[in-house]
Amino acid sequence: MPTAPKKVNRPWVTKRKPFEMSTPTRKVYQSYKWRVFSKRYKENNPLCVKCEAKGLTTAAAVTDHIVRVADGGSVFDETNLQSLCESCHNSKSGKEAHGYKEK
Numbered sequence: 791m792p793t794a795p796k797k798v799n800r801p802w803v804t805k806r807k808p809f810e811m812s813t814p815t816r817k818v819y820q821s822y823k824w825r826v827f828s829k830r831y832k833e834n835n836p837l838c839v840k841c842e843a844k845g846l847t848t849a850a851a852v853t854d855h856i857v858r859v860a861d862g863g864s865v866f867d868e869t870n871l872q873s874l875c876e877s878c879h880n881s882k883s884g885k886e887a888h889g890y891k892e893k
Contacts, residue, residue, distance in 0.1 A: 806887075818865055828853040831871055838875040840882075852879040858886060 818824055831853045841848040850873030857863030857870055864870045874882065885891075 815859055818859060824865070827866055831868065832873055835873040837873065838878055839872045840878040841875060848875045848878075850874055851876045854879050854882065 832850055836850055838846075838848040838850045852874050854872050854874045855863045855865075855870055856872055859865055
């Protein structure tokens with residue numbers, strides 16, 4: 791009978807809980823004001839900015855802060871926002887979570 795592979799302990803990899811956010815950031819993104827603001831921004835900017843730069847037409851699913859709120863970016867400043875599809879947003883957020891900066 792097959793057995794499950796043993797888990798390897800990797801102490802150099804930090805443990806991270808899925809969907810974990812700092813408390814101040816969570817309060818911003820779960821507020822009614824942000825949800826309304828984000829919805830209006832996506833209505834005015836319906837296409838993914840990064841896909842458009844590649845010549846693709848993709849519907850935006852997320853209102854993303856160019857400079858993260860945790861890094862001092864303004865929450866409700868439209869010059870700090872961009873519309874992204876889920877794929878581009880996940881790629882950008884994943885890189886930021888590991889310390890990489892967008893150029």
